Amino acid sequence: MTVEEFWKSWLAIWFLAGPFLxxxxxxxxxxxxxxxxxxxxxxxxxxxxxxxxxxxxxGKRGLIWSFLEIVKITQMIMMPRSSLVIGELDPVDLENFPPHLKRLLKIKSVMMIGSGVWLVAAFVLVKFK
Known part of the structure; x- marks a missing residue:
C-alpha cells in the first residue's frame, strides 16, 4: 500500500478521528x-x-466546571508533588486514598495523556506527510 492510497483509506480517517473520539x-x-x-x-x-x-x-457549578474539577483532582492524586508543595493536598489523605478511586483516576489520566499523544502523532503525520 502506497502512502497516497493510505491517506485515502478509511483507516487514515479513523486514525485522525481517534483522538477526538x-x-x-x-x-x-x-x-x-x-x-x-x-x-x-x-x-x-x-x-x-x-x-x-x-x-x-x-460538582454544583455546572458541567464544564465539573470536568475541570475532576481533572484537577486527578492531577492532585496522580502527580502529587506540586500539590503537596503548595499545600493543596494533605500527605495523609494521599497516603490513605482508597485504591479503587485511585484506579478510576488512573484510567482518567491515561485517557487524557493518550488522547493528547495520539493527537500530536496524528498532527505530525499529517503535517509531514
Whole structure:
C-alpha cells in the first residue's frame, strides 16, 4: 500500500478521528466520575486544603466546571508533588486514598495523556506527510 492510497483509506480517517473520539469518551468518563464518585473522593480528601476551600461547591457549578474539577483532582492524586508543595493536598489523605478511586483516576489520566499523544502523532503525520 502506497502512502497516497493510505491517506485515502478509511483507516487514515479513523486514525485522525481517534483522538477526538477518545476525548469524547474521556468527557463522558469525567461526567461519570463527577456524578457517581465525587462525594467519595471529597470524603477521602477531607483534610486537603483544596477540598476544604472548594468542597461545598464541587460538582454544583455546572458541567464544564465539573470536568475541570475532576481533572484537577486527578492531577492532585496522580502527580502529587506540586500539590503537596503548595499545600493543596494533605500527605495523609494521599497516603490513605482508597485504591479503587485511585484506579478510576488512573484510567482518567491515561485517557487524557493518550488522547493528547495520539493527537500530536496524528498532527505530525499529517503535517509531514
Amino acid at each position: 477518545l476525548t469524547a469518551v474521556d468527557l463522558a468518563y469525567s461526567f461519570y466520575l463527577s456524578h457517581r464518585h465525587l462525594d467519595a473522593i471529597k470524603e477521602a480528601l477531607k483534610n486537603s486544603r483544596y477540598i476544604y476551600i472548594w468542597g461545598t461547591s464541587l
